[in-house]
Structures are given as structure tokens and as C-alpha cells.
Amino acid sequence: MKAIATDLPEVMILEPKVFGDSRGFFMESFNRRAFEAATGCERDFVQDNHSRSRRGVLRGLHYQLEQPQGKLVRVTHGRVYDVAVDLRRSSPNFGRWVGVELSADNHRQLWVPEGFGHGFVVLSESADFLYKTTDYYHPASERCIRYDDPELGIDWPVVPDLTLSDKDLAGAAFGEAEVFA
Numbered sequence: 001m002k003a004i005a006t007d008l009p010e011v012m013i014l015e016p017k018v019f020g021d022s023r024g025f026f027m028e029s030f031n032r033r034a035f036e037a038a039t040g041c042e043r044d045f046v047q048d049n050h051s052r053s054r055r056g057v058l059r060g061l062h063y064q065l066e067q068p069q070g071k072l073v074r075v076t077h078g079r080v081y082d083v084a085v086d087l088r089r090s091s092p093n094f095g096r097w098v099g100v101e102l103s104a105d106n107h108r109q110l111w112v113p114e115g116f117g118h119g120f121v122v123l124s125e126s127a128d129f130l131y132k133t134t135d136y137y138h139p140a141s142e143r144c145i146r147y148d149d150p151e152l153g154i155d156w157p158v159v160p161d162l163t164l165s166d167k168d169l170a171g172a173a174f175g176e177a178e179v180f181a
């Protein structure tokens with residue numbers, strides 16, 4: 001497992017060791033010890049999620065105010081551009097974001113800790129997106145910030161015909177959103 005820093009110190013790219021041979025490949029997609037060594041974070045992951053989306057689907061930017069979730073995210077089919085935004089008012093990086101391409105080919109994972117907003121857009125014909133979370137789904141405290149908030153200024157790749165859920169279309173402006181202390 002190789003850890004690669006991003007511009008936000010708490011957000012990390014993890015690259016599992018991939019063993020390829022004539023049959024295909026093998027990798028440890030999660031190893032608690034390796035995760036802790038790479039990130040310095042001790043976590044109990046309690047939920048695994050899997051979504052499938054077609055090209056141009058954009059999900060985000062999501063977070064839960066209560067039961068905030070750390071997310072270890074990856075793609076097993078296709079390609080996405082994945083974004084994490086620091087939503088902790090006390091952070092020197094409050095409002096800053098990082099974006100990383102995750103794909104079935106690059107096997108990259110992104111560790112998005114609690115206190116960050118998260119979203120992605122699908123770049124391939126379809127994408128299977130898998131992630132582990134450190135707390136349970138808590139719809140009552142789920143929040144969404146608009147992906148295209150001008151203050152955040154996320155540099156999303158250009159993908160024609162974006163598709164968003166009604167919930168995501170109704171996302172809050174960053175400046176008006178309830179965020180973390």
C-alpha cells in the first residue's frame with residue numbers, strides 16, 4: 001500500500017499493491033493495518049456502499065453533520081473524478097478542495113476523513129463506485145452543497161449532459177451551508 005499526499009494533508013490517495021499474472025490480478029482492497037500505517041488513522045469501518053452511475057452522473061457534495069462519515073472510496077469499473085472539500089470552520093484549509101481521478105485501471109483509493117464534503121462525476125460510460133464508511137447512514141443530518149458553488153470553485157472536468165438528483169440540484173450554497181465547527 002502506497003500513500004500519496006494531496007494538497008489537503010488529511011486527504012490521502014492510497015495505492016494498493018497489485019499482483020498481476022496471466023490470470024488477471026490480485027490486490028488487498030482493504031487491510032486495516034496497512035490503512036492505519038498509511039493514514040495514521042485508526043477507524044472502525046461499519047458500512048460498505050456500492051453505487052453504479054452512467055457517464056455524466058454527478059453525486060455530491062455530501063456530508064452528515066451528526067455521525068460524520070470518513071469514507072474510503074474506490075472505483076471497480078470505469079473512471080470518476082472524485083472531490084473532497086474541507087468543511088471544518090476551524091481548519092486552515094476550510095473551503096479548499098482536492099480532486100483525483102479514480103479508476104478501475106489505476107486502482108487508486110481516496111481517504112476522505114470526517115469533516116469533509118464528498119462528491120464525484122462519472123467520466124466513463126458507466127462506473128461502479130465502492131466505499132467503506134466509518135459511521136452509519138444518518139439521513140436526518142445529511143447535507144448537500146452545490147457542486148458548482150462559485151466560492152468553492154471546484155474545477156470539475158467538462159462532461160456533457162450532467163445528471164444530478166433533485167436533492168443535489170437543491171444543494172445549499174457553501175456560504176449558507178451548515179458545516180462542521
Ligand SMILES: Cc1cn([C@H]2C[C@H](O)[C@@H](COP(=O)(O)OP(=O)(O)O[C@H]3O[C@@H](C)C(=O)[C@@H](O)[C@H]3O)O2)c(=O)[nH]c1=O
Nearest residue numbers: 049051059060061062063071118119120136137165167
Ligand atoms: C447514502 C445512502 C443512501 N441510501 C438510500 C437513500 C436513497 O433512497 C438511495 C439513494 O441515496 P442518495 O441519492 O443519497 O445516494 P448518493 O447520491 O449516491 O449518496 C452518496 O453520494 C456520495 C457522493 C457520498 O459521498 C455518499 O456518502 C452518499 O452521500 O439510497 C441508503 O439506504 N443508505 C446510504 O448509506
